[in-house]
Amino acid sequence: MPGRLTTHVLDTAQGRPAAGVTIEVWRCGASAAERVLLATLRTNADGRTDAPLLEGEQLRAGAYELVFLVGAYFATQPVECSDPPFLDRVPVRFAIADADAHYHVPLLVSPWSYTTYRGS
Known part of the structure; x- marks a missing residue:
């Protein structure tokens, strides 16, 4: 299976998936001017996107940023x-070291706090 980037957003204030969260996917360069918006997606009823954030040739080694519009x-x-x-x-x-691997970056969030990790 080709490399892919996925996420899952969980609303810890209500104890359920966060449906309808907008997520921006950015590729980051050495400077802020080299930051490029690759995609904008929304989470579904399960708090996931319907397709990977990036996959295959779209996913390359390097720095990335996911921006979750939780407000x-x-x-x-x-x-x-x-x-x-x-x-x-x-x-x-975060950084992608192996473009052939699966990188899963979940967000657990409330109006007052958040946490993330590399999932599976």
């Missing part, structure tokens, strides 16, 4: 949030 998501949810939101855009920067 807009939590604004539509029945949870207490501040105005402006404490967390609005959550960036997760």
Whole structure:
């Protein structure tokens, strides 16, 4: 199977997948000017995207950043949030060493905190 990048967003405030979160996928260069937007996707009812964020030849070794637009998501949810939101855009920067591998970058998030890790 070719390399691919996937995610799963879980709303820890409500204990369920976060449906409708917009995610930006960026390739990062040596400077901020070399940052390139590759894709913008939204999570489905399971908190995942319908297709991998990147796969095959789209996925290359190098630095990437996922930006999760959680402020807009939590604004539509029945949870207490501040105005402006404490967390609005959550960036997760990481590196791909093996473009033939599966990289899974989940986000567990509430209006007040988040965590991530390399999953499987």
